[in-house]
Amino acid sequence: DTAVSQTPKYLVTQMGNDKSIKCEQNLGHDTMYWYKQDSKKFLKIMFSYNNKELIINETVPNRFSPKSPDKAHLNLHINSLELGDSAVYFCASSPRLAGVNTDTQYFGPGTRLTVL
Amino acid sequence: DQQVKQNSPSLSVQEGRISILNCDYTNSMFDYFLWYKKYPAEGPTFLISISSIKDKNEDGRFTVFLNKSAKHLSLHIVPSQPGDSAVYFCAASAIGFGTYKYIFGTGTRLKVLA
16 A cells, blocks of 8 residues: 555656646545655755645746646646656645644655656 | 755764754744755655754754854754765754744755765
8 A cells, every 4th residue: 555656666758748646535625735856866845835735936937837637636737748857746735834833744656757 | 045054965973973953034023943864766755853942852873952142053963874875954943933833944965975
């Protein structure tokens, strides 16, 4: 039973395409996140959702659109993919909003996106 | 501007010895710090945390030390084991200021040699 799961694990696509990454957590957490780890290994927050409400949008291009159909899911849709979007994308969840209390974040295994 | 820095990208330690991983931060509002461990092809997993009201927190073989005046924290692993070989990220947050997020360092790859 994977606590935080992401699909797909690997994604190779051409520039200009539109793709989605799905994330599901079965921990009953209220808050979910998307992080990007780029080639320099920085792990940066992109979005956070608390009870399906967008809390953080960290100056991410509007080609990236998160969608939270319910508390257990946070999907990431990327339009018009660019070379610079190549990275590992991690989904995470926490019981409550992290950075406001000391709740631990639980990460998914990551999705390695390669844009050709 | 990277507010959380891990200046050593890698570290090799002999099994049984102490591993010391370092992390520096620049934002004096940070009041909560965490260490995560990451194996290849997996997401980071929480290891240990410390609040700024403490200077030390211990959990088994893992101890985190916080030096607020130097804006420095370190993770000590004693004794180191081959299974500890992983990338270690430190992260920080300004909980008291409600920043709603953690800022991560770039990680240090620890290799424990058998």
